[in-house]
Amino acid sequence: MSQNNIRRFAITRELLTALSKANAKQKQAFAVFLNGFRMGKPFDYLPLVGASEYERIEISDDFEVVIKRNSDIHILLWLGSLVDVKEWVSTHKCEVNAVTGTLQIYQIASIPSKPSPLPVQDEAGIFEKLSDEELLSIGLPQELLPKVRSVTSQADLETLQSSFPENVYEALTWYVQGEDWEQIKEAYTDAYSDEKAIVPTTIGKLDTGRFHIVTSDKDLRSVMDKPLAQWRVFLHPLQKRIVDNAWRGAVLVTGGAGTGKTVAAIHRARHLVQLPDWKDTDKLLFTTFTKNLALDLEQLLKQICSREEMKRIQVQNIDAWLATFIRQHGADKIIVYPGKKAGIYETCWDNAWASFDQPQGMNRTESFYRSEFEEVVLPQHCMSNRDYILADRKGRGSLLSRLQRKAIWPLFEDMRLQLQLQDAMTVEDAAFFAVQEIKKNYSNGIYRAVIADEIQDFKPDMLKLLRAIATNVRELDQPMEGDLFLTGDSHQRIYGRPVSFSSCGIEVRGRSRKLRLNYRTTDEIRKVADAIYEGITVDNMDGDSEKTTGYAALRHGAFPETHLAKTFADEIAWIIDRIKTLQASGYTTQDFCVVVRTNDLATTYAQALKTQGIAVHPISRNRPDDPDIEGIRVTTMHRVKGLEFKVVFVAALEQDNFHSLSEEDPVQAKARQSQENALFYVSASRASDLLFLSAVDQGNKFFELVSKKVLLA
Incomplete structure (x- = not known):
């Protein structure tokens, strides 16, 4: 087949979601269809009446795909049975926005999850300070202006979520949460003017967070490999701009739990090693704070990088890297x-x-x-x-x-x-020794690029070490892409203390970006995780401080549930009851994780569940979690970092299970409390669908504090 016959086409995120719910026979039929479709095989385009102009192609018996096309490009929008397809096209519009030129998909007949409140006479709309022109500038379709004007509360906005294009709802949500409108517009203007993030086509501009243009057979196989792992394929324009930008210096990417910082870091690694000027002698180090996180990151990198690309990337936690350097450079300690x-x-x-x-x-x-x-x-x-x-x-x-x-x-x-x-040395002294050796023997670093995830846990000496081993592109005669790419969230700091990057020789001013969209949790879970920081100021790792985590979750679900048990046996029975009820509704054992404070507690809870006939799979510190192995996951608050599960139980929230918060030094006590807050925040934010919190009644103040904040949230 001639290259001239190859069709240019894009698939949507929604299509992959629908495909993940299809049966094996339907998935196979779609794979066969896609291969033929890409290579130019002729198909019958059948008319399809809906909210916009659509067509359909029959893939197999009662399995069809919805298409929007012109002579240059085809957009594969959705798939399902003929009945499901007709329902989808009748409730979804797919049109080019008159102001932004982007192709948008949104519902026109959504059903609110709860009744809308009765209107209050003369009640002010929460967007009344914004002119029509300002609202239209972010891509709001003209026909939806009356809906926006009718919104008087955040609850109103949430009920109308599916009625708005996704990026519009994001922008409106951030405005409601107190973000400055000019900053919101600036963020979207920058991202949506980037032709890598918003790809221009003759049918309209395509948002990389929702549309993926298939570029090769290899690309097609990658897309079809794991349809639910959509992070591999779709990047939000704000992420895409960060990943693909030709940065000339160190970059800092922050954001709350689940906002896709690690995803951005992984895609950044692939972007760098794919650069045309990447030489065989160039090296990239992808590092993080703990060994288990490094193992998890390597598994994720392998999902999007080829074998050749992985050969250019060294994945190792920073302590292991330092130990190797010390052994190889004569410290003999x-x-x-x-x-x-x-x-x-x-x-x-x-x-x-x-x-x-x-x-x-x-x-x-x-x-x-x-x-x-x-x-x-x-x-x-x-x-x-x-x-x-x-x-x-x-x-x-x-x-x-x-x-x-x-x-x-x-x-x-x-x-x-x-x-x-x-013959021993502390990690601080080891890092200091390594920096001095590197400065003597390597004029401008060891690696062309260093990517460091969970940077909030790095201590000053480790930050100085990162600066020493990465090429400082600002000191080169011919600038190139590389240097440092750092991602983290100070609300998840469970090891280190606040530190000034500039004092460690790392300058990120002007190259600091914040991700604000939570991809993991429901908004109800987000609020509970955030509640632990109510009224608390946290540094933002860029020289300032902030009171909120500052991000939005666009999904909604059940509010987290708390349980104060009378005995340990009662707590275990409550956990098992919830697990069995959810299993009956379709959840698998791999969807659950029980998180506790210490290794000893993890052993105790795992044994108690096993005794009651529950299959358990403890998460090891020395290997990544294999989602194909059956069993309820049981792990510690430290080990669960970097992972996510549909259902999370944060158990054993008794006061005695946490470090003493009554230090004689008030500064030390505050630091200890910050670490415990961070551990709770990390644990709660691992849940994507459901969150449960439990403790045994010992009159403990920590659970009372958490429960109170949960209720307030």
Whole structure:
């Protein structure tokens, strides 16, 4: 077949969703049809009366595809039985917007999920401050202006969601949530003027978040491979612009849980290694904070990258990368970490503490001195008494005079001696050593590009390490794409502390972008996850702070449910009852995840479920989760990061299961509370459809706090 006969066509996100619900015979018939269709095989185009001009093609017995076309391009919109197809076209318009020129799909006969409230006489519309021209400028169809003017509350807007083109509803939602209209328009103007994000065709501009133009047989096979994994194929224009932009420097991408930061990072990696000027000697490091997240990321990369592309990408968590570098560059020491029972770090600390005589008049706990070592001495690389006296203790809360610092320095000096005797070094010292070696031996980094996910958990020394190993394109005579691409969310910071990027040599001002659309959860789940941060200010990793996570979820569902059990057995019975009820409605065991605070709790809950005949599959720290393995997932709040499930139980929310929040240092107490908030936020936001929260009644304040915020949400 001649290349001239190959049809140019696009498929919609909705079509892949419909295809995922088809039976095996129908999926096979559609695959055969698509191959022939692409290669120019003739088909009969049958008329189809609907809200817009459509046609249909019979794929097999009572299985048809809806098409909109011209001589240049075909748009495959939806598929199903003839009855379903006729219903879809009667309720959906597909037209080019007169202002933006984009092809839009939206419903004209949607059924509200709840009755609309009775209108109040003279009640002001929430969009009254916006002129018709401003509303039309974002792509609102002229005919829908009266609907927008009738909206008097966010609840009104939600009932009309399907009546608006998707991007219009997004913009209106952000406005209702308090975003500045000019900033909303600017974001859409930038994204929708990018011909990679909004592809021009003779039938209209196609939004990459909803339409995908098939470019090759390989592309077609990739699209059909996993129709539900739509992140592989469709990128929202705001994501697409971030991914494909020719950045000339470090980039920071932020956004709440589920907004697609990791998806953007993965697509950015593929974009970079596909560049025409990417040389065989160029390397890309894709890194993150923990080993298990790195394993998950590698699996996701393999879903969109070819084998040749994967050869150009090294995926490794930052600690493992650093350990390898230290071994290969002559430090001849092992890196040790606090927290491991009977580990070298803990043994060294115990030895130093046992021989330390606390200065007279300083009645402090051991935890105070240890946090002083880990929060002041190590990050600032204090190697002498003088270094420590001059060290910045901002944020420590309790003041220490020069004499007091001099009096307690022997403890820290002894700790360093203990580590030296064990041929060990802390991660802070290891990163500092690596940066010095890299600066001496590599004029401008080791990698052409470094992509780092979950950047909020990186400590200052690790950020400095990232800056050292990535090519700083701003220092090149001939600028090129590469450098640092960082993604994260300060609301999910469960390891590190707030840190200034610029103080670590990373300049992202002017190249910082925020994603604001939640792809994962329902809005009801989003509100509950967000509620833990009510009234709390969090840094935005770009030099400022913010009070809200600042993103919208466009899906809706059941409100999360809470349960305060009388006993552990009662809590397990409640979880099992919910699981069995949902299984009866079609959920599989792989759709569920029980999340608890610690590894010991995970073992306890897994065993309790097994005892009651529930198939369980604990999620390992050392390998990615395999969705094909049956069993209810059970894991910790730390390990669940980066994953998502249809149904999540956040269990064991008793006060005793969380670190003490009553530190003697108020600054430390606040930092500890922030970590616990982040762990809850991470856990709750893993759920896409349903969220359940439970605890055993011990009069615990943490669950009371969570429950209260859930009710307020």
